[in-house]
Amino acid sequence: MSTELGLDYAGHLSALRGAVGRLVDLVADADPATPVPACPGWDLGALSGHIGATHRWAEAMVASGMPRRLPFDAFAAEVPHDAADLTVWLLVGAQRLLATLESTDPDRPVWTFGHDRRAAGWPRRMLHEAVVHGLDAAEALRQPTRIDATVARDGIEEFLGAMLHHPTIQRRLLPDGATPLTGTLVLAAADTGEIWRVDLGTPTPGWRRVTSTADGDAVVLGGLAELYLFLWHRVPPPTVMGSPDLVAQWSRATTL
Known part of the structure; x- marks a missing residue:
């Protein structure tokens, strides 16, 4: 199931594992009150909470094979307030997401942002969520950043092929x-x-x-x-x- 970009389901999973690992390493020992310039109003604690909730939301979506989008608010409400608990919660959620994706048939029907309603889209979506917010965290901590060309290319096409179908974007493009x-x-x-x-x-x-x-x-x-x-x-x-x-x-x- 290779793509013209050289990233298939396994490739997206491998890249996701690396991106999530780098993100967790960045925020684990950082001050959660550090502002995140790329996300006005957020600090690293809020960024970590968003990522952790997103991982749990996506994992529930894939595990259940839901044909419709699950409400996100219930998962956002689970974010712990204690900084130490938040780091562990983020790591556990990421591991759970990866385990579910690794054990799921890529062709399993499930809701996605794009027209291709298969589980195959979720490692890709979560990869770019982790890459972009990892860059946000690195910028906040004044750490060097680098974007792999294959990931950037894949991300451009993921945005155009899937994220343009995000309900909020659709309403703005076609009000x-x-x-x-x-x-x-x-x-x-x-x-x-x-x-x-x-x-x-x-x-x-x-x-x-x-x-x-x-x-x-x-x-x-x-x-x-x-x-x-x-x-x-x-x-x-x-x-x-x-x-x-x-x-x-x-x-x-x-x-x-």
């Missing part, structure tokens, strides 16, 4: 009774030559790899890692050609 966001957004990786085209304004925003930026109403040009971080609103658009208004509207619509 009831209002004009939908329309146009063609192109993401161009200056360091690898890869190009992605996103066609907006349809009930299901479509994306595909292309070989030219010529037809884009707006082109965001940057390194592969920069494009990944731009999609997750961790950096501003590196370079914009064409319509800056379309890029600004896209950014507002896709903020979570």
Whole structure:
């Protein structure tokens, strides 16, 4: 079940295990009151709580094979207040998630953000959750960061293929009774030559790899890692050609 990116179910699981391990190591001995600049209003304690609750929510989703999204609030309510308890709780939740994913048939039907409603999507989703928030934690602690090119590439396509179907983003892209966001957004990786085209304004925003930026109403040009971080609103658009208004509207619509 290999993908063109070289990451399959096992590859996503392996990368997830590494990303979660790095995140836990970062926050384990850190002051939970340390502010997280990338997530205004959060400190490391809140970040750890969010990750831990997300792991438990995703694990319950996969384990139950739910065809509909489980409410997240019940899992968020379980976050412990004591810093030492929080670290253990985070680690236990991550281990439970990994164990469930490792023992689950990737083809098992289950709710996901995208149209592909199989368990195969969950290691990928949790990988990028861990990578992005791991970068947030590292920035908060002034630790060096690095994004693997394969992970960045996979993350760009995961965002375009799955996260664009997030209910909040869908409501903003296609608001009831209002004009939908329309146009063609192109993401161009200056360091690898890869190009992605996103066609907006349809009930299901479509994306595909292309070989030219010529037809884009707006082109965001940057390194592969920069494009990944731009999609997750961790950096501003590196370079914009064409319509800056379309890029600004896209950014507002896709903020979570």
